[in-house]
Amino acid sequence: xxxxxxxxxxxxxxxxxxxxxxDIKAEIAAEVVTLKAAGAKVPHLAAILVGHDGGSETYxxxxxxxxERVGFASTLLRYxxxxxxxxxxxxxxxxxxxxxxxxxxxxxxxxxxxxPQKVIEAIRPEKDVDGFHPMNLGRMVAGLPALLPATPSGxxxxxxxxxxxxxxKHCVVIxxxxxxxxxxxxxxxxxxxxxxxxxxxxxxxxxxxxEICRTADIVVAAIGRPEFVTADMVRPGxxxxxxxxxxxxxxxxxxxxSLKGDVNFAEVAPLASAITPVPGGVGPxxxxxxxxxxxxxxxxxxxxxxxN
Numbered sequence: 001x002x003x004x005x006x007x008x009x010x011x012x013x014x015x016x017x018x019x020x021x022x023d024i025k026a027e028i029a030a031e032v033v034t035l036k037a038a039g040a041k042v043p044h045l046a047a048i049l050v051g052h053d054g055g056s057e058t059y060x061x062x063x064x065x066x067x068e069r070v071g072f073a074s075t076l077l078r079y080x081x082x083x084x085x086x087x088x089x090x091x092x093x094x095x096x097x098x099x100x101x102x103x104x105x106x107x108x109x110x111x112x113x114x115x116p117q118k119v120i121e122a123i124r125p126e127k128d129v130d131g132f133h134p135m136n137l138g139r140m141v142a143g144l145p146a147l148l149p150a151t152p153s154g155x156x157x158x159x160x161x162x163x164x165x166x167x168x169k170h171c172v173v174i175x176x177x178x179x180x181x182x183x184x185x186x187x188x189x190x191x192x193x194x195x196x197x198x199x200x201x202x203x204x205x206x207x208x209x210x211e212i213c214r215t216a217d218i219v220v221a222a223i224g225r226p227e228f229v230t231a232d233m234v235r236p237g238x239x240x241x242x243x244x245x246x247x248x249x250x251x252x253x254x255x256x257x258s259l260k261g262d263v264n265f266a267e268v269a270p271l272a273s274a275i276t277p278v279p280g281g282v283g284p285x286x287x288x289x290x291x292x293x294x295x296x297x298x299x300x301x302x303x304x305x306x307x308n
Contacts (some may be wrong), residue, residue, distance in 0.1 A: 021284035043298035051081030061201030113151035152184035154285030160194035175222035226260035
């Protein structure tokens with residue numbers, strides 16, 4: 001996606017998540033060089049992909065390429081969507097006890113016959129580089145060191161590196177999932193230099209949603225509905241962070257689809273002081289923070305390393 005080709009008003013600023021993610025990866029790559037020079041273990045990230053979901057295929061492929069970019073070792077384990085829950089849990093247990101693997105993810109969504117929560121809870125917290133395990137989420141809430149959820153921490157880092165002031169600002173988060181909405185609302189409310197927001201968490205049952213959104217200095221759209229946030233929901237000058245990535249049929253594209261965010265970009269961009277595009281906004285930051293979690297896991301920063 002050519003970000004410079006997106007039309008914006010002179011008052012709008014496009015937040016280039018791809019470039020910021022590249023900066024983070026360069027920092028990680030430099031640290032990997034230092035680790036190698038010291039004779040330390042090179043971080044190793046593994047990913048389990050079940051089935052052939054198009055979005056998951058693309059996402060996992062990008063993670064493998066990102067590992068190559070920063071000098072990590074990587075392993076991709078593929079399974080058909082008829083794998084049993086017991087078989088998948090057995091593979092998770094195997095990775096838990098593999099000393100070569102510093103962190104791993106099980107790509108979501110999973111087939112309907114497999115409980116994602118069972119799988120998430122089966123991953124050892126110290127190898128949970130997606131940051132979904134209840135132990136990591138609980139430590140995050142308590143303000144303790146944790147492997148933070150990749151997308152929420154990526155959003156906070158994006159705002160920080162973009163120089164967007166958050167302290168004292170009103171942030172409206174649309175969407176209450178355990179993957180993005182709820183954890184990002186917690187992180188943005190923390191008493192930290194790059195947070196300290198007053199946060200309103202909205203969802204499908206929120207009354208007067210548009211009215212609430214118009215009071216926001218920062219809007220984080222993570223509801224999973226393409227182009228849900230429209231111009232009447234955003235006040236002029238607000239910062240808009242679009243987390244959505246929905247594939248929508250598009251006969252004009254070679255792939256047969258377009259990626260749509262949760263924000264109607266054409267309507268909202270002229271109003272926003274800063275806005276993330278889709279693609280090229282939050283997505284690359286998620287991968288960068290996944291790599292950062294893997295580096296921290298490899299170094300034993302959060303949890304003591306186990307031998308098996």
